[in-house]
Amino acid sequence: MGNLSDLSKMVEPDRVRKEVYTDAEIFEREMERIHETVWIYCGHDSQVPKAGDYCTVQIGRQPMIMVRGKDRKVNVLYNRCPHRGNLICGDRKGNTGDQFRCSYHAWTFHHDGKLKNIPMMESGYAGTRLNKDSPELCMKKAARVETYRGFVFASLSSSGPSLKEFLGESIVAFDDMCDRAPGGEVEVVPNCFRVIQHSNWKLFMENQIDALHPSVVHQSTGRAAHEVEKLLAKEAKSGEAPLSYHMLSAFATVTIDKWDNFQTINYPHGHCILTGYMGLRPQDPDTLAYDKIMIKAYGKKRFEEIVGVNIHHVLVYPGLSVQSPLQQLRAVRPLGVDRTLTEIWHFRLKGAPEAIYRRSLAYYNLVNSPATLINADDLENFWKCHTGLSSDGGDWVSFARHHGRDLEKDGVVSSAPNMGTSEAPMRNQMKAWAKFMKEAR
Amino acid sequence: MKQQHEVEQFLYRQSELLDTKQWQKWIDLFAADGIYWMPPDASYKTWDGQPAIFAEDKNLMKVRMLRVLHPDAWSQRPLWETNHVVSNVVIRKVAKNGDIEVASRFHMMELRRDDVRHFAGSYFHRLKKTKNGYAIKLQRVDMANAQAAYDYVLQVWV
Ligand code: FES
Numbered sequence A: 001m002g003n004l005s006d007l008s009k010m011v012e013p014d015r016v017r018k019e020v021y022t023d024a025e026i027f028e029r030e031m032e033r034i035h036e037t038v039w040i041y042c043g044h045d046s047q048v049p050k051a052g053d054y055c056t057v058q059i060g061r062q063p064m065i066m067v068r069g070k071d072r073k074v075n076v077l078y079n080r081c082p083h084r085g086n087l088i089c090g091d092r093k094g095n096t097g098d099q100f101r102c103s104y105h106a107w108t109f110h111h112d113g114k115l116k117n118i119p120m121m122e123s124g125y126a127g128t129r130l131n132k133d134s135p136e137l138c139m140k141k142a143a144r145v146e147t148y149r150g151f152v153f154a155s156l157s158s159s160g161p162s163l164k165e166f167l168g169e170s171i172v173a174f175d176d177m178c179d180r181a182p183g184g185e186v187e188v189v190p191n192c193f194r195v196i197q198h199s200n201w202k203l204f205m206e207n208q209i210d211a212l213h214p215s216v217v218h219q220s221t222g223r224a225a226h227e228v229e230k231l232l233a234k235e236a237k238s239g240e241a242p243l244s245y246h247m248l249s250a251f252a253t254v255t256i257d258k259w260d261n262f263q264t265i266n267y268p269h270g271h272c273i274l275t276g277y278m279g280l281r282p283q284d285p286d287t288l289a290y291d292k293i294m295i296k297a298y299g300k301k302r303f304e305e306i307v308g309v310n311i312h313h314v315l316v317y318p319g320l321s322v323q324s325p326l327q328q329l330r331a332v333r334p335l336g337v338d339r340t341l342t343e344i345w346h347f348r349l350k351g352a353p354e355a356i357y358r359r360s361l362a363y364y365n366l367v368n369s370p371a372t373l374i375n376a377d378d379l380e381n382f383w384k385c386h387t388g389l390s391s392d393g394g395d396w397v398s399f400a401r402h403h404g405r406d407l408e409k410d411g412v413v414s415s416a417p418n419m420g421t422s423e424a425p426m427r428n429q430m431k432a433w434a435k436f437m438k439e440a441r
Numbered sequence B: 001m002k003q004q005h006e007v008e009q010f011l012y013r014q015s016e017l018l019d020t021k022q023w024q025k026w027i028d029l030f031a032a033d034g035i036y037w038m039p040p041d042a043s044y045k046t047w048d049g050q051p052a053i054f055a056e057d058k059n060l061m062k063v064r065m066l067r068v069l070h071p072d073a074w075s076q077r078p079l080w081e082t083n084h085v086v087s088n089v090v091i092r093k094v095a096k097n098g099d100i101e102v103a104s105r106f107h108m109m110e111l112r113r114d115d116v117r118h119f120a121g122s123y124f125h126r127l128k129k130t131k132n133g134y135a136i137k138l139q140r141v142d143m144a145n146a147q148a149a150y151d152y153v154l155q156v157w158v
């Protein structure tokens, strides 16, 4: 079917056509109008501490390089040589020294993409349309780059809202993460877990704030962890098992009905906050030591505000899922209509005790590593969902749960009390999606 | 010679237990304080306090085992088989008390639904001499694929 001309008919307030997930043409269009237009997370400042440090990152379909210049500025460039198109960087990260050097014909470039040298330029180019100052001899830059509290974003479109305007209320993801450090800063733990799922990227974004799924999908791990947790609690002097077991067992003990107590708050551009504190305020000695340092840094009042922030997940549409109380995030890199890569990072709260880092590290390893005890079953569902959606067994995806009951104020849509499992976040994402897809660049 | 043979048999038995999904028996090969560790890359010196693909004591091993045995472990429903080959077994160190450090290489083929994946790399075992054989104090698994993007995930130990 001519899907592109029918886009307006694809999204209804409470349901969406299956082609939105499975059609290759629609995928190309959403890469162009969403991922290659809006602000996309590239990486954290601390991934490239020294001049010449770089890492490669995919924005939509575009291979990009994030690189630290000698002027300390972080640049985001297309990973493409202006000569004949060769990739400039062939690996995921490294240090390029004081220049980029193309591996094909040895053109060199400054960290901001400006041409440095072409071998035998004088004799080779005298009298041609090109000279040392021709812009087409430079590596192309991302149209816009902005950083918020160390988190670097790029937009490949020169127009549109600023990063702060775009993030809106979802900016709390970065504030919540950084504020929990006594020094107000985080630094990256230098490891990225990368996992590929066989499904459209939107299934991941919807799942991250889908309060209806955890107790169903993660029952097996929740139960297993609960068994061992009980044994360990019995053996422990404190009568409590390590917190990591609780994080896992909660997937089973927080049963499906209890998830209605949580709330989703949905913002323009598709962003969403899932509330629900992650149980990170126990009264063990580690936490108390941390509290003390925090109170010293911020004062009692501000400290209470910071650790009282009620967040489970923040979804920054279209490609970032942040678990700020645990200092971790997953960046979504669509590889194709039915393949999606997630890059999973953990951050260290600067100035916080080692024990606090280890606590969130346990979650990073157990939940977010490639040997995950949790995501294995999500990925299984993503593949099954995508495969089912590719069939002729139905035309629609339903997002009707609690439709019409959400609370709306000034463009912000919240799930109503005791309706945390409302499919409001999916409806909100698709509303934003439809708007993005209509707007020509 | 005898020791080499014993150690080889031990490693072969361990991989056989994985391929035949005898999880509890596999866990039983570890000492009470034994650790199974797969670092994200070869440069890591310790499992403690660092990102790890696996860093499991026997309690966490038990969680993993109970999970895969749970009837609602959805991802365990489809056909799923593995086949390990272990080789290049070299005893690196023998302590006076009989404890041993041994290096080996493995190749694992995994079938999940209709998809085949290959994982390969090296094992490092620190083994404690026991009454009737060995117990694993530490098993370090350095996968050649460790840094690659994972097409799907690892559900049990490699
Ligand atoms: S393609 Fe880069 S120098 Fe020729």
Ligand SMILES: [Fe+2]
Residues within 6 Å of the ligand: A207, A213, A214, A217, A218, A374, A375, A378
């Ligand atoms: Fe999940």
